[in-house]
Each structure stands twice: as structure tokens, then as C-alpha cells.
Amino acid sequence: MLRECIKMAFEGMLSNKLRTFLTMLGIIIGVGAVIAMVSLGLGMQEKVKENISSMGSNLLIVMSGGRTANGQRIASGSGAHLTYDDAKAIEKNVDGIKYVSPGVQTSYQLVAGNQNWNSSVQGMTPNIIDIRNYTIAEGRMYTEKEMTSRDRVCVIGQTVAENLFPEGSPVGKTMRINKAPFRVIGVLNSKGQSSMGQDQDDIVFVPLTTAMQRLMGLTYIRNITIQCENEKLIDQVQSDVVALLRQRHKIKTGDDDDFSVRNLAEIIKTAQETTGSITLLLAIVAAISLLVGGIGIMNIMLVSVTERTREIGIRKALGATYHDILLQFLVESMVIGVTGGTTGMILGTIVSVIAAKVIGWPVVVSILATIISVLFSVGIGLFFGLYPAKKAALLDPIEALRYE
Amino acid sequence: MNVIELKDIVKSYAMGDSTVMALNHLTVSFEKGKFTSIVGPSGSGKSTLMNVLGCLDRPTSGQYILEGKDIAQYSDDELAHTRNARIGFVFQSFNLLSKLTAVENVALPLVYAGVGLKERTERAEQALKDVGLGARLYHKPNEMSGGQRQRVAIARALINDPAIIMADEPTGNLDTKSTLEIIDIFEKLNKMGKTVIMVTHEPELADMTQRIITIRDGQLIKDERRD
Ligand SMILES: Nc1ncnc2c1ncn2[C@@H]1O[C@H](COP(=O)(O)OP(=O)(O)OP(=O)(O)O)[C@@H](O)[C@H]1O
Ligand SMILES: [Mg+2]
Numbered sequence: 001m002l003r004e005c006i007k008m009a010f011e012g013m014l015s016n017k018l019r020t021f022l023t024m025l026g027i028i029i030g031v032g033a034v035i036a037m038v039s040l041g042l043g044m045q046e047k048v049k050e051n052i053s054s055m056g057s058n059l060l061i062v063m064s065g066g067r068t069a070n071g072q073r074i075a076s077g078s079g080a081h082l083t084y085d086d087a088k089a090i091e092k093n094v095d096g097i098k099y100v101s102p103g104v105q106t107s108y109q110l111v112a113g114n115q116n117w118n119s120s121v122q123g124m125t126p127n128i129i130d131i132r133n134y135t136i137a138e139g140r141m142y143t144e145k146e147m148t149s150r151d152r153v154c155v156i157g158q159t160v161a162e163n164l165f166p167e168g169s170p171v172g173k174t175m176r177i178n179k180a181p182f183r184v185i186g187v188l189n190s191k192g193q194s195s196m197g198q199d200q201d202d203i204v205f206v207p208l209t210t211a212m213q214r215l216m217g218l219t220y221i222r223n224i225t226i227q228c229e230n231e232k233l234i235d236q237v238q239s240d241v242v243a244l245l246r247q248r249h250k251i252k253t254g255d256d257d258d259f260s261v262r263n264l265a266e267i268i269k270t271a272q273e274t275t276g277s278i279t280l281l282l283a284i285v286a287a288i289s290l291l292v293g294g295i296g297i298m299n300i301m302l303v304s305v306t307e308r309t310r311e312i313g314i315r316k317a318l319g320a321t322y323h324d325i326l327l328q329f330l331v332e333s334m335v336i337g338v339t340g341g342t343t344g345m346i347l348g349t350i351v352s353v354i355a356a357k358v359i360g361w362p363v364v365v366s367i368l369a370t371i372i373s374v375l376f377s378v379g380i381g382l383f384f385g386l387y388p389a390k391k392a393a394l395l396d397p398i399e400a401l402r403y404e
Numbered sequence: 405m406n407v408i409e410l411k412d413i414v415k416s417y418a419m420g421d422s423t424v425m426a427l428n429h430l431t432v433s434f435e436k437g438k439f440t441s442i443v444g445p446s447g448s449g450k451s452t453l454m455n456v457l458g459c460l461d462r463p464t465s466g467q468y469i470l471e472g473k474d475i476a477q478y479s480d481d482e483l484a485h486t487r488n489a490r491i492g493f494v495f496q497s498f499n500l501l502s503k504l505t506a507v508e509n510v511a512l513p514l515v516y517a518g519v520g521l522k523e524r525t526e527r528a529e530q531a532l533k534d535v536g537l538g539a540r541l542y543h544k545p546n547e548m549s550g551g552q553r554q555r556v557a558i559a560r561a562l563i564n565d566p567a568i569i570m571a572d573e574p575t576g577n578l579d580t581k582s583t584l585e586i587i588d589i590f591e592k593l594n595k596m597g598k599t600v601i602m603v604t605h606e607p608e609l610a611d612m613t614q615r616i617i618t619i620r621d622g623q624l625i626k627d628e629r630r631d
Contacts, residue, residue, distance in 0.1 A: 001518070
């Protein structure tokens, strides 16, 4: 009986190809969209994770200004600031640390010859390129000595190099940062966009002390980036740093910190929550189109039942029971659902692979989303086919036979 | 012995305020192995009677005993099973499925009887050969003449070897030649022992049967037996 039903369903589908195709299109698009959206969302999540960890793993960032209990930063203008000495003290006194990198940053107008450009100028210690996983393409990084002597030297990213020095190598040339002349001694290799869409090559590194004293006129630093030796030490290092800074800043027990420490694991978690909810949103939108596809099936099945009233009458007159007719129409709507779902699954996977390649995200094909959406399309065939099938199965044989 | 006994059968349709009595307290029985014809003017209730007899429709009231069993107690599924196994119904308008071949049409009752594909096809081919359509086994209905289509319908009615053949104006849409071929088949079936009940408008055809029942306004007005 089931075999007959499946055979009949395929014959029925083939006898009205265009209509079958249009009905299926709803399911194809729905399932395809769910799979494409979920896998793109997961790809995005993966990319964000990759990018954040490419900033360097095991990182702690100490910033001037405390945080209230709910995480808001208290204005950092209260007088208490991080100093270069704080950074040196951390490096000296806290165990389990690989790098300590204090920093200041401001956006400045850059000029070289008749070219000009606006970019983020970051005053950093020389170890910053290791911490942020940059590599030198040309020239070299500045040295500790150049930092102590507050030399006007800088290392620039690819974007800056292209815009200020369109022809020839920038190394050895001079550029003006906020009107002060700096010698370019190195160019970084390209790192591309960050997960937040920032161009990581649009950057200028200058020695920390040069930036503080000759460029920005600061006596304090904005933040200190700390890289721990390994992940397990992060919590220990974080509490040691807090204790040390409280002591150095002479904060009384019970008073709030005048600085805040964030670790990268936290940042990754926040970013993942964000991308996770974007994925969910995309999946919901796609699922709605799947639902619309299901309603399309119901619509066509209702038309089909009406059109075939006489056929149903004949079948019933020849001995088909309620269940025979119910099965026939259910199988038909399920065949539409399954065929559409499978096609949608294949298309969705292809689309998500291509899209991921084009955008440059990792390809993540979610087996779970695939299984769920295909099962769902079977379920939709069943659910939206049930009402029309019941309607058909309940037809009175005589009335169905009289139907013109 | 009676295969069918109808007692005080009423079939009424509500038409707005009034009710139409398509069958008006009809009592009649049919003996096993007889070829009976039912005649009467248009609208007299012949088709209504056939539908009740063929278990396609339930009477409003009255008792229908088929092969000793009261049909009124039957569920819809049991009625479907009875139509499938005990009764072969032939319609005036053939009622074949246009997308299926002759063999598939004939085999349809066997699908619902749970017979496998191979046996179904063999039996359908044999049934078509028996009604003289051995050369048209895999034609679709629209590739056949009216007489051929009605023979396919008869083959379908016979496929599950029912005890009773019912035909509602089986020759109403056919020319004289085809009509005689169809009646010939019914007579042969009757000789093989099947009970045949046929509605007809043509007195010559009724004359060829063993019993003529005349109906008017849903009531039996004449019951003529001849041997
Ligand atoms: N579904 C229905 N609703 C209302 N009235 C009906 C219905 N079916 C039949 N009737 C009425 O019942 C009466 C008997 O109809 P029936 O079809 O049995 O007549 P008939 O003897 O077969 O006529 P014909 O020779 O023209 O086929 C008619 O008056 C008809 O109008
Ligand atoms: Mg009639």
C-alpha cells in the first residue's frame, strides 16, 4: 500500500511539473535559507574567535578608570592614572607573565610629501608586534634604546604605507605625525580586517615614551596589555596585578579600584554571545520562510484534493478506506516536503560554502542544522498535508462521485 | 435464497423547507443468481436505490440485509471493505481513472484488497482478456471507445470476484453494438452464477432479464418475473 502511495505521489508530481516545482520552491528556499544562514552565522562566530585569538591569546588588559558593579566604566578623569612605572612594576613583580605592554593611542593627521592620511597612532613598547602577532615586512621594529631616548621613529601598517607612500619603499623616508617629523623605519605585514571590521593595517606604531612626551604630552598611559605564560595562570595573574596596582595607587581596603582589568576570554565570550544571537536571528528569519513554504504545500494540497474529488470518489467506491486515502495524500505532501527539503539542503550547503569563501569566513557546515531542517521539512509536509488529506479521506463517496 | 433484503427503506433529502423522498418505504429482495433489471421514469429513485444497494450510500431509515448481515451496523471501513470484496459496481459514466492504464484501473480494487503487484497485474490482464480487451491492456481510457471503457469498468467490477454485480445504466452512453456486447457479458456472468442487478431505460434490455422491477416516486409499483 505504501509503495503504491509513493508511486502515485511521484506520478502525480510529474504530471504537473510546474506546479510541483513552485510548491517545492517554498520548501527549497526555506530549508536552503536555514542551512545557509546557520552555517554563515557559525562561520562568522568561528572567524570572530579566530580574529580575537589572533590578537594574541592569554591576554589581560588593564585600563585607567574603575568599573562599577554593573561593568560601567567610571570616568577616568578622576586623577588616578596608570603610569609607565606601573607597567614596569607589574613586569617585575608579578609571576607568570610573558609580556607587559603599556600603551597610549590617538588618531592623528599623517602627512608625507603631498599625501595625507588619518590613522590611529599607538605609542607602544617594542614587544607589541609579538603580542599582537604582527610581523615585519620591511625594515625593522624600533628598539628599547630608541624608546628610552624618545627617538622620532615609527613603524607603519600596509594601509598607511599605501596611502602615504604610493610609490617606492617608505623605509627611511620621513612623515609628519601631527606636524612633527618621524622617520619610517619599518613596514608591517598585512593582517587584514579584524572581526569587528577594523582594518588592522591602518596603524602607526611609535615608541611609547616618544608618543607620550613628544606627541601627546601625557604623563600617564591609557592601558597596559599583559600576556600570560598560559591560560591557567590568567586568574592568578589578574588577582596579583589588581593587588599590586591597589597597593601602588594606595587604594584603601573597601574602596573601588581606579583601574579595570579585562581578560580576553571575557571579550571572546561577549563577542560570541553577540554573533550567537545574530545567528539565531538569521535562523529564525529563515525558519519563517520554511513555514511559509509549508503553507504553500497546504494550499496546493487543498487545491489538489478539490481537483481530484472525483478520483477520491472512485477510489472509495472501489473499497479504499479512510486510511487508504489519508495515506495517499499524506505521502504526496511528504514527498514534496522531502524532495524540496533535500534539494534545499544541497543548495543551502553549496550557497553557504560559496558565500563563506567569498567573504573569507571559515566554512562551517552544521550537521545539526542540516538534520533538523530536513526533518523539519518532512514534519512540515506531514503537518500541512494532514488537513488536506483528512479532508480528502472524509469525503462521502457518493458526493465525491457526483462532483463535476 | 435472498442475497439482498431491503425492508421499509427510506432515503430522503432535505431541500430547503421540503424533503424529497427519493426512496419511499421500499421493500424488496433479490435472489441469488438472478439477473434483475430496474426500470422507471427519470427521477424515480433508481440511482438512489442502486447506491444504497451498492453500499455507497446509507439509507435514512429501514433495514438492509446483505448476505444475511445488517449493513446498518457497519462502520465506514466495513462498508468500504464490503464494496471492495462483495460488490462489483458499474457506472453509466465508467468512472475510470484517466491517468492509469486499463490494467492499472482494473487492478485498483486489488490494491485496496492488499494484493501484491505481480498477482494484481496477472489477474487484471486475465480479466481484461475475459471481456475481450486483450489487445488494449496498456491503453489509457482516453485512447479507448465508450464500449471498450465500459468493458474495462466491468473487468474492474469483476476483478475481486464479487457475488453481486450492480450496474446503473451501464449502456446509457453507448451505441447499440456496444450495448449488446455489454449485455452479452452480463448474461455470461449471470450464467456463471453471479447475481446481476441493472438499471436501464431501454425496455428491450429489460426484456432480456429474468425479473423487471418498476419504480416510481421511490416506491415499487411493479415486480415482473419471467423464466
Ligand atoms: N443529493 C441529492 N440531493 C437532493 N435530492 C436528490 C439528491 N440525489 C437525488 N435526489 C433526488 O432524488 C430523486 C431520485 O433521484 P435518482 O437519481 O435516484 O433518480 P433516477 O431514477 O436515477 O433518475 P435517472 O433515471 O434520471 O437517473 C430525484 O428527485 C432527485 O432530485
Ligand atoms: Mg439515475
